[in-house]
Amino acid sequence: MEVLLAIIIGTLYAAGIYMILRRSLVKLIIGIILLGNGANLLIFLLGRIAKGSPPIIPANSKTFLEAYSDPLPQALILTAIVISFGLQSFAIVLVKRAHKVVKTDDLDEMNATDEYS
Amino acid sequence: MIQQLVIYPLVVQMLLAIVLMSVWSRIGWQRVISIVGSVINLAVAVWLFTAVWQNGTMSVQAGNWEAPFGITFVADTFAATLVLLTAIAGLAVSSFSAGSVITARLKFGFFPIFHFLLLGLNGAFLTGDIFNLYVWFEIIIITSFVLLTIGGEKAQLEGAVKYFTLNILASIVFLTAIAVLYGLTGSLNMADLAGKVAAVENRTLVQVNALLFLVGFGIKSALFPLYFWLPASYHTPPSAVSAIFGGLLTKVGVYALLRVFTLIFEVDPFLENVLIAVAVLTLFSGAVGAIVQNNIRKIFSYLVICHIGYMVAGLGMMTELAITGAIFYLIHDIMVKTNLFMVSGVIYKIKANHNIRKLGDFYADNPRLSLLFAIPLFSLVGIPPLSGFWPKLSLISEGWTTQNFTVIAAILFASFITLFVIVKLWGEVFWKTGEKLPEVRNFPYFKKLSKVKKTQMLAPIVMLSIVSLYLGFGAGNIQSLAERIAFEILDNQEYIYTVLRK
Numbered sequence: 001m002e003v004l005l006a007i008i009i010g011t012l013y014a015a016g017i018y019m020i021l022r023r024s025l026v027k028l029i030i031g032i033i034l035l036g037n038g039a040n041l042l043i044f045l046l047g048r049i050a051k052g053s054p055p056i057i058p059a060n061s062k063t064f065l066e067a068y069s070d071p072l073p074q075a076l077i078l079t080a081i082v083i084s085f086g087l088q089s090f091a092i093v094l095v096k097r098a099h100k101v102v103k104t105d106d107l108d109e110m111n112a113t114d115e116y117s
Numbered sequence: 118m119i120q121q122l123v124i125y126p127l128v129v130q131m132l133l134a135i136v137l138m139s140v141w142s143r144i145g146w147q148r149v150i151s152i153v154g155s156v157i158n159l160a161v162a163v164w165l166f167t168a169v170w171q172n173g174t175m176s177v178q179a180g181n182w183e184a185p186f187g188i189t190f191v192a193d194t195f196a197a198t199l200v201l202l203t204a205i206a207g208l209a210v211s212s213f214s215a216g217s218v219i220t221a222r223l224k225f226g227f228f229p230i231f232h233f234l235l236l237g238l239n240g241a242f243l244t245g246d247i248f249n250l251y252v253w254f255e256i257i258i259i260t261s262f263v264l265l266t267i268g269g270e271k272a273q274l275e276g277a278v279k280y281f282t283l284n285i286l287a288s289i290v291f292l293t294a295i296a297v298l299y300g301l302t303g304s305l306n307m308a309d310l311a312g313k314v315a316a317v318e319n320r321t322l323v324q325v326n327a328l329l330f331l332v333g334f335g336i337k338s339a340l341f342p343l344y345f346w347l348p349a350s351y352h353t354p355p356s357a358v359s360a361i362f363g364g365l366l367t368k369v370g371v372y373a374l375l376r377v378f379t380l381i382f383e384v385d386p387f388l389e390n391v392l393i394a395v396a397v398l399t400l401f402s403g404a405v406g407a408i409v410q411n412n413i414r415k416i417f418s419y420l421v422i423c424h425i426g427y428m429v430a431g432l433g434m435m436t437e438l439a440i441t442g443a444i445f446y447l448i449h450d451i452m453v454k455t456n457l458f459m460v461s462g463v464i465y466k467i468k469a470n471h472n473i474r475k476l477g478d479f480y481a482d483n484p485r486l487s488l489l490f491a492i493p494l495f496s497l498v499g500i501p502p503l504s505g506f507w508p509k510l511s512l513i514s515e516g517w518t519t520q521n522f523t524v525i526a527a528i529l530f531a532s533f534i535t536l537f538v539i540v541k542l543w544g545e546v547f548w549k550t551g552e553k554l555p556e557v558r559n560f561p562y563f564k565k566l567s568k569v570k571k572t573q574m575l576a577p578i579v580m581l582s583i584v585s586l587y588l589g590f591g592a593g594n595i596q597s598l599a600e601r602i603a604f605e606i607l608d609n610q611e612y613i614y615t616v617l618r619k
Binding site: 020025028032035036039042043045046047048070072073076079080083086087090091094095097098101102107110111112113114 | 248252258262263266269270271272274277279281282285286288289292293296297299300303305349350352
């Protein structure tokens with residue numbers, strides 16, 4: 001399970017960075033989304049996965065008897081998902097406006113602010 | 118003693134933003150509420166600062182969950198000082214926005230968003246939890262996106278795309294770093310992490326993790342080679358927005374760097390070299406960038422980048438005196454950069470142009486304003502006894518004792534170039550006989566504005582200039598404040614004890 005997740009996370013990061021490096025605005029957003037998901041899965045993986053053992057102490061015991069899955073990373077991921085959802089929706093609107101105003105979706109042509117004046 | 122005082126600056130800003138949202142379309146009310154609220158916030162910040170100054174570090178646990186399980190808010194001298202500076206800059210920019218930003222832009226919720234930005238800044242300074250720091254950073258960047266794009270001009274949107282991409286990338290890197298840190302230690306509380314990170318056996322992974330934090334915060338604080346979003350975007354929004362961005366946003370990154378690399382990670386020789394190399398290159402490239410620009414706000418943007426180098430150089434040397442210099446510089450920089458962007462805004466309102474080649478005659482037309490503007494401009498250069506001089510003195514003398522001659526060279530080079538750039542600016546904008554600029558139709562010229570608006574624009578510049586003068590002439594007090602902060606963050610026992618009670 002860990003190995004599979006590690007491969008998926010690696011692929012997501014790689015694909016995300018590749019997409020960010022493209023010149024198209026839409027691919028930029030897709031890249032950001034992929035990277036964000038990669039980071040979320042990474043938190044999940046690094047919180048140690050233990051299948052089928054919720055973090056509940058049995059009634060007749062005072063401590064955990066076996067390895068349990070940590071609930072905290074899941075709370076963190078939830079927060080991160082909500083934040084990245086907000087940011088991504090802003091990004092999509094921003095890109096739409098930028099495309100309308102600048103009339104291009106090629107990042108190389110968006111150089112008016114960098115020009116020497 | 119009331120520990121809850123720690124979260125009052127957050128509560129004030131949040132309530133203020135909510136009240137402002139409830140009067141969404143009444144801009145006149147919003148102007149008044151924002152300024153009055155900022156005054157209240159300043160009072161609370163002064164209260165917090167005096168309490169921390171007298172009684173030492175304070176902390177409060179959210180929901181009374183014992184540390185390290187709950188979210189902690191900590192106010193040590195460093196955090197309290199920055200909250201105070203944020204409050205001063207916030208009041209100045211609030212008044213300046215009320216005077217200078219046109220109503221059409223204010224209608225899109227400028228003031229509520231502005232106070233949410235200040236909420237995010239206060240939160241980032243006061244939190245003692247690394248994941249909570251991430252959340253405050255997100256609040257800061259999402260509000261700054263909105264402030265950057267309000268108005269929707271072509272240049273703004275283009276700048277925003279770059280600003281957005283790199284800042285969100287920084288957040289993702291930061292989140293990755295937090296994930297790895299949690300995987301290594303199983304904790305998120307910064308005071309708790311201080312001990313746990315030191316005990317981790319896999320040192321290579323800790324080092325990689327530290328570098329991830331460096332990259333994440335480095336993008337936010339505009340370090341070489343990660344700063345390209347800054348000059349692409351800072352000159353596009355209204356000057357009031359540039360002022361708060363230039364004064365505070367990059368400094369949050371520096372704050373986080375100082376905090377993380379003194380509290381959580383031990384700076385090993387490798388990291389020290391990386392920090393010093395990055396600082397030297399930042400000083401160099403920012404200075405060189407500033408020389409070639411003609412747009413006033415672009416010049417200041419490059420100077421923002423350049424001067425980040427001083428603080429990171431101080432962190433890289435990692436001695437008490439060097440950190441003292443870095444913190445003094447941080448205090449000075451927040452006040453002066455905020456002021457300078459407001460100055461550029463007033464110049465723009467008077468002349469309707471940003472290009473220093475075309476501007477001129479400013480001293481002949483407005484001698485008193487010119488003298489006022491000279492204070493921040495020459496404080497930035499650091500002509501003794503103005504405020505920029507004293508921190509450089511600490512940094513250079515510490516560079517000498519630790520044998521970091523490249524740092525000394527870079528600091529002197531950057532100071533010299535800053536002097537050159539400011540003198541060039543002074544000559545071009547203030548003394549030169551400029552060409553006759555064509556009258557722009559429908560432009561809200563300064564002379565056409567009402568007396569109230571003129572006061573709202575000039576009063577904050579006067580206020581921050583007085584603060585700058587105090588930083589220069591009362592340098593002894595600021596130096597002892599910076600020394601106390603440097604001592605506290607290097608010897609983090611008090612911080613850890615206050616949070617964990619052990």
